Amino acid sequence: MDDTRGRVTRDGIRIYEDADLEGMRAAGRIAAEILDEVGALVKPGATTGQIDDFIREAVARKGAVSATIGYKGYQHASCISVNHVVCHGIPGAKIPGRSSDVLQETDILNIDVTVIVDGWFGDSSRMYVAGTAKPFADRLIRVTHEALMRGIAAVKPGNTFGDIGHAIQSFVEANRMSVVRDFCGHGLGRVFHAPPNVLHYGRPGTGAVLEEGMFFTIEPMVNLGRPETRILSDDWTAITRDRSLSAQYEHSVGVTATGCEIFTASPAGKFFSP
Ligand code: MF3
Ligand code: CO
Ligand code: CO
Numbered sequence: 001m002d003d004t005r006g007r008v009t010r011d012g013i014r015i016y017e018d019a020d021l022e023g024m025r026a027a028g029r030i031a032a033e034i035l036d037e038v039g040a041l042v043k044p045g046a047t048t049g050q051i052d053d054f055i056r057e058a059v060a061r062k063g064a065v066s067a068t069i070g071y072k073g074y075q076h077a078s079c080i081s082v083n084h085v086v087c088h089g090i091p092g093a094k095i096p097g098r099s100s101d102v103l104q105e106t107d108i109l110n111i112d113v114t115v116i117v118d119g120w121f122g123d124s125s126r127m128y129v130a131g132t133a134k135p136f137a138d139r140l141i142r143v144t145h146e147a148l149m150r151g152i153a154a155v156k157p158g159n160t161f162g163d164i165g166h167a168i169q170s171f172v173e174a175n176r177m178s179v180v181r182d183f184c185g186h187g188l189g190r191v192f193h194a195p196p197n198v199l200h201y202g203r204p205g206t207g208a209v210l211e212e213g214m215f216f217t218i219e220p221m222v223n224l225g226r227p228e229t230r231i232l233s234d235d236w237t238a239i240t241r242d243r244s245l246s247a248q249y250e251h252s253v254g255v256t257a258t259g260c261e262i263f264t265a266s267p268a269g270k271f272f273s274p
Helices: 018-041 048-061 135-153 161-174
Strands: 079-082 085-087 108-117 120-129 185-187 194-198 215-218 221-223 229-231 238-240 246-248 251-255 260-262
Touching (some): 018 048, 018 108, 018 120, 048 108, 085 108, 085 221, 085 246, 108 135, 108 246, 120 246, 135 161, 135 221, 135 251, 161 194, 194 215
Antiparallel strands (some): 079 108, 085 238, 108 120, 185 194, 185 215, 229 238, 251 260
């Protein structure tokens, strides 16, 4: 991928130009539209394989390309992470602890889609529920969404990446839940994963300073129990070590002169509609 636009900061973070916003808007919008559409498929009895098939077709129908198919050998158009799966759940594979990929009543799941449109990357994920969530699962989902939005609220020139992490961590821990440390957000633009690592924990005023023109994801994973994770023998699926439930929301954002633009906002206004 060509990634030669704008300039790069001392911290290795690319600063894009105003003309580049249109590309990120187009890519982010398509990722968001797909996440809007896929909600209708999530119900007890549906399989994660069916959901991924729909996403694969939706990506093509919109004239986009899947960023995940072929990425480090990954073969799917989405990651679907059910219950105690933290991230990188493989659609069509057995749900960990189960004998199939069939969703059951009260399952909570994250669906993560990344598309490439004219060379620009749009990366977003949301939580969905098969049927109705149990109250503690519903609370986890609400806290995780609010944590992401508080992180986004800290995005403006002059703030630091530590301010984003602190906004997320302090809210999550005040709710007696834990922030996963083993995965982070990332710069993106003309590439999928670029500097910086966007940590979802941290101390105010630490880390690189945010500048207009930085594009990155914020994608906190929050556990009801302990923060530690483990990768299964498929080399992808990350689960909570204590098997507690985990949730995640992800937006792709850009730093503007006064704050933040969310590239993956839901056109239908249903980013949070678990
Ligand atoms: N979309 C994920 C992220 O938020 C990355 C998925 S890589 C895959 O960065 F290969 F697992 F699909
Ligand atoms: Co991401
Ligand atoms: Co993602």
